[in-house]
Amino acid sequence: MSAPTIADGLNCPLPIGEYDTIVLAHGGGGKLTHRLIDGVFKRHFSNPDLDRLHDGAVVDMGSGRIAMTTDGYVVSPIVFPGGTIGELAVNGTVNDLAMCGALPRYLTASFILEEGLPMPELDSVVASMAEAARKAGVAVVTGDTKVVPRGKADRLFITTSGVGVVPPERVIGHERVAPGDAVILSGTIADHGMAIMSVREGLEFESEIRSDTMALNGLVEAMFTAAPDLRFLRDPTRGGVASTLNELAASAKLGIVIDETAVPVDGVVRSACEILGFDPLYVANEGKLLAVTAAKDAEKVVAAMRAHPAGKHAAVIGRITEGHPGVVVLRTAIGGERVVDMISGEQLPRIC
Amino acid sequence: MKYLDEYRDPALAKRLSERIHAVVKRPWTIMEICGGQTHSIVKSGLERLVPPSLTIVHGPGCPVCVTPLEIIEKAVRIAAQPGVIFTSFGDMLRVPGDTTDLLHVKANGGDVRIVYSPLDAVAIARKNPDRRVVFFAVGFETTAPANAMAVWQAHKEGLTNFSILSSHVLVPPAIEALLSAENNRVQGFLAAGHVCTVMGYHEYFPLVERYRTPIVVTGFEPIDILQGILMLVTQLEEGRHDLENQYARVVTREGNAAAQRMIFSVFEVGHRTWRGIGEIPMSGYRLRPEFAAFDAERLFDVGDIAVRESPLCIAGTILTGMKKPFECPAFGTQCSPEHPLGAPMVSSEGACAAYYNFKRQGSAV
Numbered sequence: 049m050s051a052p053t054i055a056d057g058l059n060c061p062l063p064i065g066e067y068d069t070i071v072l073a074h075g076g077g078g079k080l081t082h083r084l085i086d087g088v089f090k091r092h093f094s095n096p097d098l099d100r101l102h103d104g105a106v107v108d109m110g111s112g113r114i115a116m117t118t119d120g121y122v123v124s125p126i127v128f129p130g131g132t133i134g135e136l137a138v139n140g141t142v143n144d145l146a147m148c149g150a151l152p153r154y155l156t157a158s159f160i161l162e163e164g165l166p167m168p169e170l171d172s173v174v175a176s177m178a179e180a181a182r183k184a185g186v187a188v189v190t191g192d193t194k195v196v197p198r199g200k201a202d203r204l205f206i207t208t209s210g211v212g213v214v215p216p217e218r219v220i221g222h223e224r225v226a227p228g229d230a231v232i233l234s235g236t237i238a239d240h241g242m243a244i245m246s247v248r249e250g251l252e253f254e255s256e257i258r259s260d261t262m263a264l265n266g267l268v269e270a271m272f273t274a275a276p277d278l279r280f281l282r283d284p285t286r287g288g289v290a291s292t293l294n295e296l297a298a299s300a301k302l303g304i305v306i307d308e309t310a311v312p313v314d315g316v317v318r319s320a321c322e323i324l325g326f327d328p329l330y331v332a333n334e335g336k337l338l339a340v341t342a343a344k345d346a347e348k349v350v351a352a353m354r355a356h357p358a359g360k361h362a363a364v365i366g367r368i369t370e371g372h373p374g375v376v377v378l379r380t381a382i383g384g385e386r387v388v389d390m391i392s393g394e395q396l397p398r399i400c
Numbered sequence: 401m402k403y404l405d406e407y408r409d410p411a412l413a414k415r416l417s418e419r420i421h422a423v424v425k426r427p428w429t430i431m432e433i434c435g436g437q438t439h440s441i442v443k444s445g446l447e448r449l450v451p452p453s454l455t456i457v458h459g460p461g462c463p464v465c466v467t468p469l470e471i472i473e474k475a476v477r478i479a480a481q482p483g484v485i486f487t488s489f490g491d492m493l494r495v496p497g498d499t500t501d502l503l504h505v506k507a508n509g510g511d512v513r514i515v516y517s518p519l520d521a522v523a524i525a526r527k528n529p530d531r532r533v534v535f536f537a538v539g540f541e542t543t544a545p546a547n548a549m550a551v552w553q554a555h556k557e558g559l560t561n562f563s564i565l566s567s568h569v570l571v572p573p574a575i576e577a578l579l580s581a582e583n584n585r586v587q588g589f590l591a592a593g594h595v596c597t598v599m600g601y602h603e604y605f606p607l608v609e610r611y612r613t614p615i616v617v618t619g620f621e622p623i624d625i626l627q628g629i630l631m632l633v634t635q636l637e638e639g640r641h642d643l644e645n646q647y648a649r650v651v652t653r654e655g656n657a658a659a660q661r662m663i664f665s666v667f668e669v670g671h672r673t674w675r676g677i678g679e680i681p682m683s684g685y686r687l688r689p690e691f692a693a694f695d696a697e698r699l700f701d702v703g704d705i706a707v708r709e710s711p712l713c714i715a716g717t718i719l720t721g722m723k724k725p726f727e728c729p730a731f732g733t734q735c736s737p738e739h740p741l742g743a744p745m746v747s748s749e750g751a752c753a754a755y756y757n758f759k760r761q762g763s764a765v
Binding site for chain 1: 414443447
């Protein structure tokens with residue numbers, strides 16, 4: 049070994065160019081930020097609007113009313129059976145637009161990264177997000193990245209905003225809902241919430257429970273084609289079907305009667321709910337919608353939904369009533385009846 | 401689905417309902433003991449399937465409801481101490497002590513974790529030798545074997561950082577306390593199937609004889625409960641007071657001997673205070689002296705705790721079946737699951753919360 053020279057000792061160490069984890073400097077706005085944007089975000093999301101790398105985007109919306117929405121995603125773990133936080137961030141915002149009757153067009157995405165997040169994990173989440181955007185037919189046109197010190201965030205938070213166009217003839221909302229209307233559900237409930245719960249708690253079932261995260265704009269278009277007079281749309285995410293129905297009953301000042309046996313629940317999900325003492329009606333969904341149509345349209349809407357991959361298990365689950373305004377009533381499987389109220393706090397597992 | 405759909409079969413429910421209607425000739429008041437049964441009754445809307453002259457009152461069998469305020473306050477204070485990992489079944493997190501609840505302790509930085517089995521708490525203790533891990537061991541005879549097993553396991557492994565805050569209660573002394581009360585109005589009981597799975601049902605023969613009151617050991621699914629009710633009202637109408645077993649697919653006369661051995665190697669029977677009822681002699685389990693090292697009440701100095709129940713709460717009369725939740729003036733007004741004044745409004749098994757969630761009075765159903 050040769051003796052160290054003076055030059056060796058005075059060498060200024062070159063900064064590391066390629067990091068395998070997120071460091072604070074990735075949010076500093078300098079070279080590392082640009083490398084992160086080019087190497088991860090631009091690489092996956094690339095489109096002419098985004099590639100200008102502006103902090104804003106100028107997009108063509110055509111004619112019609114504009115629908116806007118924004119939503120934050122903080123799910124843990126960031127990768128779970130059936131999806132990632134990135135897919136949720138795209139599908140959730142696309143669905144919020146679709147539930148306005150809009151054709152979703154453009155998204156923005158804001159990332160809050162925790163220092164120390166492994167780069168490959170970020171890369172795969174962003175890749176899954178880009179794939180979800182492609183499937184939903186929307187473009188991510190601008191965004192933002194911030195890095196916070198370790199412990200100040202839980203790995204990765206994403207906020208997406210979206211804009212879409214509502215065709216002129218579409219008017220939906222709780223004020224259009226009337227007694228006698230049919231309540232339609234697009235498929236099995238509680239899949240997302242129980243998928244997250246089973247990974248968090250390390251619970252294993254005979255077959256894996258997968259999140260149902262999915263963009264519903266295609267399904268919504270199929271429904272409007274079958275029945276242009278669709279009256280109400282909502283995706284029952286947090287708080288589940290029960291909370292969405294309660295919100296509708298309260299805002300429409302009408303009653304809702306649901307038939308327990310008509311509500312589709314996957315067998316494994318149902319077992320998981322039974323074991324943990326959860327009521328699937330209150331568990332989150334990320335790829336399901338509730339719709340209200342005139343009773344005469346119900347059959348053709350359900351048929352159109354069942355012909356679409358996102359609505360294979362669609363069913364009429366109940367109807368709107370004049371009686372008991374503001375109250376959702378469930379006809380139970382054994383022929384009893386009960387009120388389905390808004391949940392107080394979170395569902396907690398029971399003792400016995 | 402196997403083991404679920406069979407016991408929620410609408411046609412069978414209808415047949416049982418018709419038979420109950422045919423049998424019942426006079427007004428009767430019966431009580432289901434267990435919170436799990438209460439939950440099932442209100443969740444399935446089962447009361448609509450029995451005649452109006454049959455009154456079903458909900459008993460003191462919800463562990464969340466009968467755990468004394470003092471113990472909950474102790475839990476809150478232990479959980480707030482630095483270096484402690486406080487583990488509990490989910491329901492207990494929302495029960496307010498005198499000052500706050502475990503959810504708030506957690507929000508303020510306390511390490512409070514929901515576990516599904518007490519053995520998970522032992523595993524947490526094993527993984528965190530520098531932390532003190534406490535498990536909130538509440539419940540009836542049903543949860544006792546697993547809780548005993550956790551202490552036994554920790555003892556066997558020589559874990560010195562594991563303890564339990566124990567508040568175990570027993571069903572037969574509670575039934576006796578209800579039956580011996582002067583103003584008792586309960587004429588027959590559905591006994592708790594899961595408790596009897598562990599303990600058997602032989603303990604109930606003296607009660608049936610002494611108080612000339614029929615008891616039917618009953619399961620938890622809607623069909624189980626309807627059948628239990630049919631068996632009970634049949635006895636009442638025929639003037640019999642027998643001990644019968646509806647839940648025979650699970651419950652035997654002697655119960656689970658291995659589970660009982662585990663219980664009694666770790667616990668012994670002692671007096672216990674029940675929230676809303678008061679002290680009932682020999683109505684609970686406490687750790688045997690040789691397991692004192694696992695007793696959180698001894699290990700943690702949480703000082704003198706003086707607690708005060710809300711003067712508006714009538715939990716005692718609810719838990720003893722004197723009144724229905726909606727007969728309480730605070731029900732749904734000052735007292736709701738968001739702002740519970742007493743424990744029965746907290747757990748979904750609690751009679752008040754069950755009524756509030758599934759059956760609000762005044763809703764024109």
